[in-house]
Amino acid sequence: MDMGNWSNVKMPPQSPVVASASSRGSVLYSSLCEEAFRPNIPMIIPSIDRFPAILLIFMALCLDLHAFTHNGAVPADSGVINVKDYGAKGDGVTDDSDAIQEAFAKNSGSGSVIFLPNGTYLVSKTINWRGAKNRNVLQGESEQGAIVKLSDNNPAFQDPTKPRPMFHTGGAPAQRFQNGFRSFTVDVGQGNPGAVGINFCANNTGALRSVTIRAGADGKAAGVSGLDLTESEVGPLLVKDLTVIGFDVGVRVRQDLNSVTLENITLRGQHVAGIDNESNMVFARRVKSDNTVPAVVNAGRNAIFTLIDSELRGGAPEQAAIENRHANAVLFARNVQTAGYGSALKDSVQGSLPIGTIVEWCSDAPVSLFPGELKSLNLPIEDTPDVPWEPVEKWVNAAKFGALPGDGKDDAAAIQAAIDSGAKTIYFPHAREAPRDKRANNPGLGGQLCS
C-alpha cells in the first residue's frame, strides 16, 4: 500500500507538542540541556567585557561547558589526568590497555577528566569504568588526533554473538551521572568481528560528544556496532556530533525506559542498519546517513522514535530509508529527506511512503487538547550551546590570581582580578591535591562548577 498523501499529517500522543496521558512515555528533548548545568571539567568562563563577575559565573553555569566540537585541548596545569602519567605511550605500538585502565581505577568518580593527548593508543582488552558509577569522563585532545585502537585479530573480540566493547561504562542502577566521552576516535581494528566500539551508559546528565567510531581505518573491517546504548537503565543521555563508519549497526539502542537523544549523527557504511532501536525512546535530530541498508529501524513493540531534520541517502531499490517494524512501534518523522531507497519509509501497518521528503508523518493517530489542524507546531529548537574553544594559550588560570581551592579563604577578589585581566577564557584547575570530600565543595563556587 502506498500512502502517497503527504498532507495526511498525523502526530503521536507522545509528540512534543501534544499533552497526553499516554503510558508510552513522555520524555522528549528533556535530556538535551540537562548536561549543560553539570560541568565537571576544569571550569572555564568565556567572558564578555564589562560584565559583572557574578553574571559571568551565572552565564558559565548556563552554558554547555562540554561543547567543544572536535577540540578537547586543555592547559597543562588544568588538573586533568593524563594517561601518559600512568604509562600510556600513544605510539600505536605499545599496549596501553593497562595504563588507561589504571588511570580510571585511580581516579574513578573524582570528577577528573581522564585525558588522551593526541596519539594512537593501542589496546588489547576492554577498558572498564570500574569503581564509582558517575563522574567519569574520557576526553581526547582532538577528535581526529586522539585515537584508541584495538589490536588486530584479537582473540577476545571474535564472536559476534557475544559482542565485546572496547569501552564499557556499566549499566543499572541508573546512577551513572555525568559520565562522558569527548573528542577522540575509537577504532576496532582489523579482524575483530565481535567488537563494539563503545558501550555507553549515562543517566540524566552525561553525554558522548565529538567522537568518531570506525571499523578499521577505512570503516570496512568487521564489527558488531559502533555505539552500543543497550545497558539496562541507559539514559536519559545526549549523543552529539557522533560519526560512525562501518559495523553491522551504527547505533544500537535497547531497553524500555529513560530515552536517548541523538543530535548531529553521521552514519555511513553500515551492513544492517544505521540506527537500530529495539525498545527505547529515541529522539534524533540531524541524522545524516549514507547507507545501502535502512538508516533507521524502529523495531520492537515498545519502540518510540522521533526523527527530524535529517538526510538519509544512498539506499537500495528493495530497501526503505526508515522501517517501523512492529505494529505497536511509534514513529514520528518531520522534515526528513530521503534519496536512493525504494521508499522513504515502510510501516508495518500503513505501508510505504514514496521516496522524497517526509514533511511530517506519524504512525499513530493524532491527539490534541484543542481544536485545529492536527499536526506538530514545528516550534524552533534551540541547539545545545557551544562555548568558543579558544587556543589554550589564551586561557587564564584563576589560581594565578590567587583563587586557590581548599584553603578556606575568600576567592572573590582573585576571581574578579582574573576576569578583569581581559582574558576571554578563565579556568579553575581540578584540585587533585585536595581530599575527595573537599573537592566536592571547592573553591566556594559549588562542587559541580569547579570540579
Ligand SMILES: [Ca+2]
Ligand atoms: Ca580559596
